[in-house]
Each structure stands twice: as structure tokens, then as C-alpha cells.
Amino acid sequence: MRRTLFAVAAAMAVATVAYAGNQNDAGCGAGSLLFKDDSAPTQILAATTNGILLNQSFGITSGTLGCSSGGILKAEKERDVFIAVNYRNLSRDLAAGSGEYATSFAKLLGCDREAVPSFLSFAKEKYTALIPSEQTTGAEFLRNVAGQIAQDPVLSKACTL
Amino acid sequence: MLHYRRTWLGGWRSEAAGPEFFLSPRGRNDPQAELEATLAAFFDPPPPESDPKAQHPQCRFPARYRWLKEELAFDPDRLPEQPCRWFTPWRRSLDAASVSLVFAAAYLYNPSSLYGHTFLRLELPGHGESERLLDYTLNYAAVVSDTNGILFALKGLIGAYPGRYSVMPYYVKVQEYSHLESRDLWEYRLALDPKQIGRLVDHAWELGSTYFPYYFFSKNCSYQLLPLIEVADPERALTPAHPVWVIPADTVRRLVRAGRIAGVRYRPSHLTRMRARRRALNREESVLAAALVERPVQDGLRAAAALPPRRRALVLDAAEDYLLWKGGFSPDAAPEVRGRERALLLARGALDVPAAEPAVPEPAPPERGHQTGRLALGAGSVRGRRFEELSLRAALHDLLDPPAAYDPDQEMEMGHLRLRYDERARKLWAQEATLVRIVSVAPWDPWVRKPSWEVATGVATAQAPGREPWRSQYWDLRAGSGLAAETGLGRRELWYVLAEAAAGAGGVLRDGWRAGGGARAGLTVDLAPAWRARLEGRHLGYFLGDDRPEWVVGLTQHAALGKDLGLRLTLERHRRGAEAALAMLVYL
Numbered sequence: 216m217r218r219t220l221f222a223v224a225a226a227m228a229v230a231t232v233a234y235a236g237n238q239n240d241a242g243c244g245a246g247s248l249l250f251k252d253d254s255a256p257t258q259i260l261a262a263t264t265n266g267i268l269l270n271q272s273f274g275i276t277s278g279t280l281g282c283s284s285g286g287i288l289k290a291e292k293e294r295d296v297f298i299a300v301n302y303r304n305l306s307r308d309l310a311a312g313s314g315e316y317a318t319s320f321a322k323l324l325g326c327d328r329e330a331v332p333s334f335l336s337f338a339k340e341k342y343t344a345l346i347p348s349e350q351t352t353g354a355e356f357l358r359n360v361a362g363q364i365a366q367d368p369v370l371s372k373a374c375t376l
Numbered sequence: 377m378l379h380y381r382r383t384w385l386g387g388w389r390s391e392a393a394g395p396e397f398f399l400s401p402r403g404r405n406d407p408q409a410e411l412e413a414t415l416a417a418f419f420d421p422p423p424p425e426s427d428p429k430a431q432h433p434q435c436r437f438p439a440r441y442r443w444l445k446e447e448l449a450f451d452p453d454r455l456p457e458q459p460c461r462w463f464t465p466w467r468r469s470l471d472a473a474s475v476s477l478v479f480a481a482a483y484l485y486n487p488s489s490l491y492g493h494t495f496l497r498l499e500l501p502g503h504g505e506s507e508r509l510l511d512y513t514l515n516y517a518a519v520v521s522d523t524n525g526i527l528f529a530l531k532g533l534i535g536a537y538p539g540r541y542s543v544m545p546y547y548v549k550v551q552e553y554s555h556l557e558s559r560d561l562w563e564y565r566l567a568l569d570p571k572q573i574g575r576l577v578d579h580a581w582e583l584g585s586t587y588f589p590y591y592f593f594s595k596n597c598s599y600q601l602l603p604l605i606e607v608a609d610p611e612r613a614l615t616p617a618h619p620v621w622v623i624p625a626d627t628v629r630r631l632v633r634a635g636r637i638a639g640v641r642y643r644p645s646h647l648t649r650m651r652a653r654r655r656a657l658n659r660e661e662s663v664l665a666a667a668l669v670e671r672p673v674q675d676g677l678r679a680a681a682a683l684p685p686r687r688r689a690l691v692l693d694a695a696e697d698y699l700l701w702k703g704g705f706s707p708d709a710a711p712e713v714r715g716r717e718r719a720l721l722l723a724r725g726a727l728d729v730p731a732a733e734p735a736v737p738e739p740a741p742p743e744r745g746h747q748t749g750r751l752a753l754g755a756g757s758v759r760g761r762r763f764e765e766l767s768l769r770a771a772l773h774d775l776l777d778p779p780a781a782y783d784p785d786q787e788m789e790m791g792h793l794r795l796r797y798d799e800r801a802r803k804l805w806a807q808e809a810t811l812v813r814i815v816s817v818a819p820w821d822p823w824v825r826k827p828s829w830e831v832a833t834g835v836a837t838a839q840a841p842g843r844e845p846w847r848s849q850y851w852d853l854r855a856g857s858g859l860a861a862e863t864g865l866g867r868r869e870l871w872y873v874l875a876e877a878a879a880g881a882g883g884v885l886r887d888g889w890r891a892g893g894g895a896r897a898g899l900t901v902d903l904a905p906a907w908r909a910r911l912e913g914r915h916l917g918y919f920l921g922d923d924r925p926e927w928v929v930g931l932t933q934h935a936a937l938g939k940d941l942g943l944r945l946t947l948e949r950h951r952r953g954a955e956a957a958l959a960m961l962v963y964l
Binding site for chain 2: 273274275276283284285286287288296297298299300301302303304306307308310311312313314315316318319322323328339342343346348349350353
């Protein structure tokens with residue numbers, strides 16, 4: 216219980232201090248809302264722990280996260296926040312060429328439903344170009360995706376990005 | 377729509393506490409005044425353009441406006457409809473085609489999650505089933521600012537925290553519950569038509585402006601979803617009139633019973649899937665998967681290369697699951713973790729084997745478990761003296777209660793009162809009044825590495841020999857830590873041993889108190905689908921205060937006679953003598 220509350224207090228401090236964050240934060244503190252610490256035992260959710268809403272970022276008429284309003288993400292920030300929260304699951308799905316995260320990401324890229332299978336196999340094939348190293352940040356990854364899609368004859372038409 | 381409830385004196389009171397929810401100063405207690413003030417306010421002139429957050433009353437209360445407009449047939453020439461700069465874009469983003477109630481299973485490591493959690497998912501029309509992550513959720517939670525544990529508990533119990541509604545993408549919730557907290561999710565599709573859904577979303581905007589007092593036990597996350605669904609579908613009364621406590625599973629039961637559920641989907645947690653993936657591996661492959669995470673990854677990859685592609689893919693998938701569990705899900709995980717992960721993902725990507733969902737046996741959904749409360753009536757004897765016993769338990773589950781829809785290796789009791797009546801002496805007393813007891817005896821898992829533990833406090837009866845039990849009550853507090861293991865000699869056995877520390881205070885104790893430690897060991901056996909037995913021994917030596925030790929050895933058997941009916945036979949030997957009791961249990 217103490218650990219939870221310590222994390223609560225720490226998370227509050229993080230969330231209320233400027234969203235300087237890090238490069239994986241979508242520029243609006245989205246990542247820091249969830250990940251306090253990268254080691255599994257102390258990973259305790261910062262922003263919402265069911266019965267507890269630790270900060271008002273997602274409040275309906277009060278919430279502003281910099282990237283959202285009333286909890287709805289601003290269109291230009293949708294991809295960034297998705298990546299900030301789901302980067303690990305997403306990169307896993309992309310490497311394997313299938314999965315919920317990759318499919319949802321294709322949707323965020325504006326790809327037509329029929330083009331999704333092409334996107335998935337494209338992602339698997341071009342994985343090292345999309346994520347060149349384990350230090351690739353979310354922002355770099357998104358740039359790589361845009362660049363690679365532009366060069367792909369099918370996807371450059373099917374995904375409006 | 378205004379959340380009015382009848383008060384004990386026959387008047388009305390809205391549960392909404394924020395003044396911004398009412399247009400009349402008497403609005404909270406006077407529905408008529410609020411209605412009149414609302415209608416009058418709809419005629420207000422448009423707010424100044426300069427303030428982007430200023431809203432016209434029609435926009436602040438869109439659900440009220442739309443409903444009154446239809447009921448009273450507003451004439452647009454006489455009552456002009458105002459544009460809503462702030463509400464309209466928000467509403468358009470949430471033009472849901474369907475709504476689901478999502479239930480997150482209980483989580484023992486956070487007091488506010490002990491009974492699980494529920495929230496709503498607004499499913500957008502452009503999203504297919506594989507894009508549900510992009511849907512938005514509607515959540516009710518307490519806004520907490522205290523870091524003091526006692527204050528936190530106290531304020532939560534008396535409704536001192538404000539509860540607010542919030543909206544966020546579903547993938548945030550999935551990351552939180554499924555990955556970080558390893559909680560299974562159940563998605564219940566609600567039977568609502570588009571108009572009803574529209575009303576629900578409109579009303580959510582209205583609720584967003586205000587707050588409600590948050591009571592952990594009664595007016596909590598779960599309770600506050602019911603009025604929202606009721607606004608959508610007023611024909612069915614869902615909200616309990618005066619709830620003493622509402623737990624999320626009960627909310628699901630209500631909705632199922634009212635026929636409001638159109639379908640249910642199970643979303644296993646990351647931990648559940650990891651275990652399922654590991655189960656699909658043979659012994660060697662399982663060791664290899666662990667080595668890929670715990671040992672130098674290149675060695676593991678070399679060994680994996682010897683496997684046929686299909687098996688190699690399964691091993692790599694299990695290893696990645698384990699790595700995420702161990703190293704965390706953060707994009708900023710340690711470089712060692714990220715490097716290892718890259719090696720695993722590249723090896724996986726090189727295989728032409730499609731990713732497969734692990735075969736997870738679907739457990740019983742939460743509403744199929746036994747009811748939350750329990751009443752037991754029994755009779756027995758201790759040392760030849762006959763007694764009757766009445767047991768009342770508010771919540772929730774012990775190791776012998778029917779396990780369906782509950783974790784079979786967890787015990788969670790709150791508010792358990794046992795009254796005993798000694799026939800010869802004609803005395804009635806509280807044998808036990810447990811405030812809370814939580815026991816987790818999950819079998820040791822080399823990948824999960826969570827020890828067993830327990831914590832309990834409440835009034836208990838000391839074993840003081842020579843003193844009547846009705847004069848032996850004291851306050852007990854205990855905590856323990858240990859290990860558990862499971863075997864499959866028969867159907868299933870759970871073996872556990874816990875080292876315990878205990879303290880007590882009460883008049884029955886010499887010097888008024890005691891503190892000490894000991895151990896508890898036991899075995900739970902599933903003898904048949906409806907028959908469970910537990911053999912347990914416990915010894916506590918007290919070193920401070922009253923140093924008389926206590927011990928008990930017992931065999932308890934439970935036969936389930938139906939989902940909510942059971943029979944329990946207890947045979948025990950302790951310092952007061954030999955005790956036997958037979959009881960009939962009803963879950964309600």
C-alpha cells in the first residue's frame with residue numbers, strides 16, 4: 216500500500232511538473248502518465264488506477280493533456296500518443312507482421328481496410344528500416360514509417376498519413 | 377438525468393454535488409425548480425465569443441436539451457438552437473455505434489482494486505474488432521490527493537473524495553489493466569440502440585462538469601455507471617435505491633439479469649497469455665524460453681535455431697512475453713532489456729510463421745460466480761458443549777467457497793461476523809468479527825516469482841484455556857509470508873506454508889496484549905467438482921506480553937449444493953479441545 220501511495224505522490228509530481236518528459240513522450244507527458252519505472256515490480260500506474268484518478272488530464276470538461284481535450288486526442292497527436300503508450304507491443308506486432316497493435320496503428324496511419332494486410336507484411340519486411348536500433352525513439356520511428364510508406368507504391372496511395 | 381434520489385424524509389436530493397450541475401440555486405433538492413430554471417436558461421443569449429470555454433446552457437446540458445426538445449416539441453423560431461463550439465467536436469468524436477461495459481478482474485496489490493473495476497467503452501463506427509484499442513472509454517474515479525494511507529482509507533469510506541468522469545483511449549486502459557496489473561478484462565456489449573447511445577454520451581458531457589461524492593463501498597466506480605445506462609434506457613430501473621455496497625461483479629449481474637447484455641468477450645491479461653504460451657511448450661522449450669530472457673540471448677538463439685520454425689516461433693513468443701513481464705512495458709526500459717528484445721524480435725521476424733494467439737481456456741465470467749455475501753447457519757460442539765453458530769459475511773470469498781469466477785488461490789473477506797450460542801450456559805457472543813482478511817497463496821511460478829502472503833485484522837476469540845469463550849475476545853492483527861505449490865496427484869492440490877507474525881490486545885490476555893510469530897501450513901484438495909477439503913495446521917508462539925501459545929489443527933470440507941448453496945463440515949483440535957461443526961451456507 217505504501218508503495219502504491221509513494222508512486223502516487225511521485226507520479227503527481229511528475230505529471231504536474233512540465234511535460235519535458237523524454238523523447239518517447241509524444242511531447243505531452245503521455246508516457247509518464249503510465250510508466251513510472253521500467254522494472255516490472257515497481258511499475259505502478261500513474262494516471263488512473265481504477266478507483267483513483269490521480270490527475271485531471273482526462274477529465275471531460277477539465278482535462279487538457281496538451282494532446283487532448285476532454286479526453287479526446289487531438290488529431291495530429293493521435294499517432295504520437297499511441298506510440299508513446301504502446302511502443303513495445305507495437306514493435307512486437309510489426310516484427311511479427313500481425314496483431315492488434317499493428318492493425319490499429321495502420322488505421323491511425325489512415326490506411327484503407329483492404330490495404331492492412333499489405334501494411335502488415337510491409338512492416339515485417341521493412342522492420343529494420345522502421346526501427347533501426349533498440350534506441351530508436353517513437354518520433355524517429357514515426358518519421359521512418361512516413362518515409363518508407365512514401366516509397367511504397369501500394370501504401371503511398373492507400374495510407375493517407 | 378439529474379440523479380435524484382428520494383431522501384429518507386420523502387424529499388428529493390440529487391447525487392451530483394457540484395453546483396455547476398444545477399441551474400437553480402435550489403436545484404439539488406427541487407426537481408421542479410430545476411426544470412423551470414433549465415427551460416428558462418435555454419432562452420439565454422449566446423455567450424461571448426472571446427471565451428472559448430464559455431457554454432450556453434443548451435450546450436452544457438445537451439441531454440436535457442434534446443430530451444426536453446422532443447418531449448415539449450420546441451419551436452426553433454421561438455427557442456433558437458445554439459451552436460456548441462466546445463461540445464459539438466467532442467460529441468462528434470464519440471459518435472459511438474455500440475457501448476460495452478468492461479470489467480477488470482480484482483487486483484490484490486491495490487486496495488481500491490480489491491473488488492475489480494468497471495468502466496464503459498464507446499465503440500466508434502469506423503473501428504473493426506481488431507481496432508478496438510482505438511475506442512474511447514468513459515471512466516468514473518475518485519480524485520485523490522492524499523498520500524497518507526489512513527487518511528486515504530478514511531476519506532474514501534466517508535465520501536470525502538470527489539468522483540469525476542473521464543475519457544481516454546481504450547489502449548490506455550488495456551496497458552494499465554492487462555499489462556501492468558495483469559488483470560483479465562471482460563467486455564460486455566450492452567443492448568442499446570443508437571438513440572440511447574446518443575443520450576448516454578450527451579449525458580456524459582453533462583456529468584463531466586460536476587462531481588459526485590465517492591464512497592469506496594457504495595457509490596463507487598461501478599455504481600456510478602448504472603445511472604448513465606439508465607439515462608440511455610429509462611425503461612429499466614437498474615440503480616439500487618439505497619446501496620449499502622456495490623461491487624463491480626454485482627453491477628454486471630444486474631445488467632445480465634435485466635437483459636441488457638448482448639454479448640461478452642474475454643480479453644486475457646498479459647500474464648494469463650504468457651502462462652498459456654508457456655503451457656504450450658514442452659519442458660526443454662520452456663527452459664529455453666526462460667534462458668532467452670535470463671541468460672545471454674545469443675546462446676539461447678543458437679539453441680533455438682535447432683528447433684523447427686513453428687516451435688521456434690512459439691518459444692520466441694513465450695520468451696518475449698516473459699521479457700515484457702520481467703523488464704516492463706515502458707518504451708524507456710533499460711538498454712539491456714531493449715537490446716535483448718530486439719534480438720528476439722529480429723529472430724521472430726525472420727520466421728515465416730504467423731503470430732498465433734495462445735490457447736487460453738476461458739474462465740467463468742464474473743457474474744457466474746457465487747453471490748457476494750454469505751450467510752451460514754450451523755451447529756456443533758466443542759469439548760462436549762453444544763453450540764449453534766450464525767455466520768454473516770459481507771464479502772467475498774474463501775479458499776473453500778466454490779471457485780468458479782474467482783481466483784482459486786485467493787481469499788478476500790471483509791466484514792465477517794460469527795455469532796455463537798452456547799446451549800448449556802445460554803450465552804451468545806461474537807466468536808469472530810473480521811474486518812478484513814486477504815490471503816494469496818498462488819503457486820510459486822519461476823517466471824512470476826510472487827510469494828504467498830496474508831494480512832488479517834479483526835476481533836477474535838483467544839484460546840485461553842480455563843476462560844469461557846464468551847469472555848475471551850481480543851483484537852487480533854496478523855501478517856504472513858510464504859510459498860505455495862500445486863500438484864496434480866488427484867484433481868488438484870494446493871500446498872502452502874506461511875510464516876506468520878501476530879499481535880493481539882484485549883482484556884483476556886495477561887498484561888492486556890501479546891505479540892509473536894509462528895507458522896501456518898495447509899493443503900487444499902479438490903476431491904470432486906463440487907467437493908473441496910482443506911487440512912491445515914497452525915502454531916503461534918507469543919514472546920511478548922501474554923506468552924501462552926496457540927495452535928490448531930483442522931480438516932474442513934465443503935460440498936457445493938448449487939451455485940449459491942453449500943454444506944461445510946469442520947473438525948478441529950485446538951487448545952480448548954476438540955471441535956466439530958456442520959453448517960449450511962447460502963450466498964446472497
